[in-house]
Amino acid sequence: MNxxxxxxIRSPVVVILLSLVTIGIYGLYWQYATFKExxxxxxxxxxxxxxxxxxxxxxxxxxxxxxxxxxxxxxxxGKEAPVSAxxxxxxxxxxxxxxxxxxxxxxxxxxxWEEHGAVRT
Numbered sequence: 434m435n436x437x438x439x440x441x442i443r444s445p446v447v448v449i450l451l452s453l454v455t456i457g458i459y460g461l462y463w464q465y466a467t468f469k470e471x472x473x474x475x476x477x478x479x480x481x482x483x484x485x486x487x488x489x490x491x492x493x494x495x496x497x498x499x500x501x502x503x504x505x506x507x508x509x510x511g512k513e514a515p516v517s518a519x520x521x522x523x524x525x526x527x528x529x530x531x532x533x534x535x536x537x538x539x540x541x542x543x544x545x546w547e548e549h550g551a552v553r554t
Contacts, residue, residue, distance in 0.1 A: 438473040438474045439470075439546045439551045440466075440467070440542065440546050440551065441466070441470065441551065442543045442546050442551050442552070442554070443463070443539055445536040445539040448463050449532055451463075460488075461485060461489065464484050464485060464487075464499065465481045465482075465484055465485040465488070467484070467499060467542065468483070468484030469481025469484070471542075474549075475506060475509065477505070478502045478505075479502075484498075493521075496521040497518040497520075499538055500517055500521060500534075500538045501517055501518040503541050504516045504517045504518075515541045520537055523537065
């Protein structure tokens with residue numbers, strides 16, 4: 434893995450609020466950026482372009498794929514994955530499920546980035 438290509442630490446609360454305020458547009462950007470950063474860091478995954486395409490056409494795919502890719506970052510470092518594709522099932526709980534999902538996925542991704550030198554701004 435490439436320690437120089439760590440991603441940006443994002444507040445899950447800000448992701449949720451900006452997604453709501455922009456009627457989902459920030460959510461699309463967030464998915465694009467997250468998948469792009471994970472691919473740049475690990476050299477694996479679907480990357481930003483395909484992540485955005487899935488977000489627009491088949492949004493439910495990313496609900497399972499994103500936590501799977503985050504979990505793989507942990508596994509590659511010899512750690513137990515704190516999130517997996519199964520994390521996607523949180524979104525089945527109306528309203529709060531999506532919030533829990535973002536907090537879990539972005540929170541665990543923030544831990545990876547912090548461990549590899551990213552700083553909160």
